[in-house]
Amino acid sequence: MARAWHLKSRPSGMPTDENFELKDIDLPQLGDGMVRVRNRWLSVDPYMRGRMNDVKSYVPPFQIGEPLEGGAVGEVVESKADGLAPGDLVLHMSGWRDEAVVPARGVNKLPDLGVEPQKFLGVLGVTGATAFFGLLDVASAKPGDIVFVSAAAGAVGSVVVQLAKAKGMTAVGSAGGADKCDFVRSLGADQVVDYRAGPVLKSLAAAAPDGIDVYFDNVGGDHLDAAFALARNNARFAMCGMIAGYNDPNPASFRFIMRIVAARIRLKGFIVFDFQSRMDEFYREMGQLVASGAVKAQETVVEGLENTPDAFLGLFQGANTGKMLVKL
Structure with missing residues (x-):
């Protein structure tokens, strides 16, 4: 059974553990143009705090009782989509959970830049x-x-x-x-x-x-x-x-x-x-800078889906140096 963190209640001020709930979820049947992904890495980011408020912004607010979302890198384990096969590593937005079924249009196959996959949630993401x-x-x-x-x-x-x-x-x-x-x-x-x-x-x-x-x-x-x-x-x-x-x-x-x-x-x-159409330019130039060592990736890694809220709250307490990641 897949599991996902849900928004249990809206925070007032600094969020607490009481605002989150880890629950089993039923994954939909795999239809045409869909993939099932087993997540390996999750991203937690400060902007997610704003989505916990019921206010209009550049992204819709999280809904109470619904799974949270965020950047994730996972492995395709089942596919009914052209161009994606089991074993492919992909970037998508169904984070805060261990597995997800998502439309192929909502995932990006990681480019072969010779780096560890979690870098696409950080310095190359x-x-x-x-x-x-x-x-x-x-x-x-x-x-x-x-x-x-x-x-x-x-x-x-x-x-x-x-x-x-x-x-x-x-x-x-x-x-x-x-x-x-x-x-x-x-x-x-x-x-x-x-x-x-x-x-x-x-x-x-x-x-x-x-x-x-x-x-x-x-x-x-x-x-x-x-x-x-x-x-x-x-x-x-x-x-x-x-x-x-x-x-x-x-x-x-x-x-x-x-x-x-x-x-x-x-x-x-x-x-x-705003710059989504220019990501090829970014991959080309940043990939070279990372490969040359001019730009290095620093990561703070928290282990386990169960600890995802702790990783998120750590962002507001100075717990991270560089990119905060959750490893599943």
Whole structure:
């Protein structure tokens, strides 16, 4: 019998174990154009918190009593679809469970890039593509730019730091605590801000005394305000996420937001799926960077379907370095 995690109730603030329930599920009969997939790896990501609220967004909210969804890599064990055979490894969105029956149009066969399959949930998946397109396209980052990256020890941020260095930029990353700051330095960051050691603005001013050209925002809150304060003229902000406010009913206010006008700051929000038609370009360039060692994948792996909610909650408690994954 297949099993899946369900949303038992909607969280108020930080989710707890009480919001989740692991239950047996019946899989539908395999029809034409369908595949049955046994999952090997599951992704948990901060955006999933927003889907637990009953609000309109760029993806529909999770429904109470229904299985949760998320990125997964699995092995095809049965197929009635052309081009997919048992043994093929595929990427799909029926995560938070051990098995799924899905339409072939909802899966992507993993390209042969000579890497471990879980990399397609991280550096060669949505995570890496978010960093790649956010930095180079949305923020129009170029060689010589000073780039500030919040949550630089996290999944997306750690890739942004490495991309910035590979493309000839100065990288300043923020992280919480000495160990994570050391990790960000090991990625090649020129300067690191420890947001637990004191006010972000003061630390960023010391790390980037000439200001910043690009801010890649994964946090919001005081990090975003510090970026406003230190932005150089015509700075570009790639607004990827604001994890500081996901569980906070009273988002932070911004002292320095008026600098958007004076410094002609360009802020642009983006969703990685905006770039779906350009994934071949991403695989080609990022695949080369990974193969050369210019970009390395860092993963935090939690074992077992039973521990998926713990892995998810760990994202909001600083439990991950790099990409958080669940191995089945």
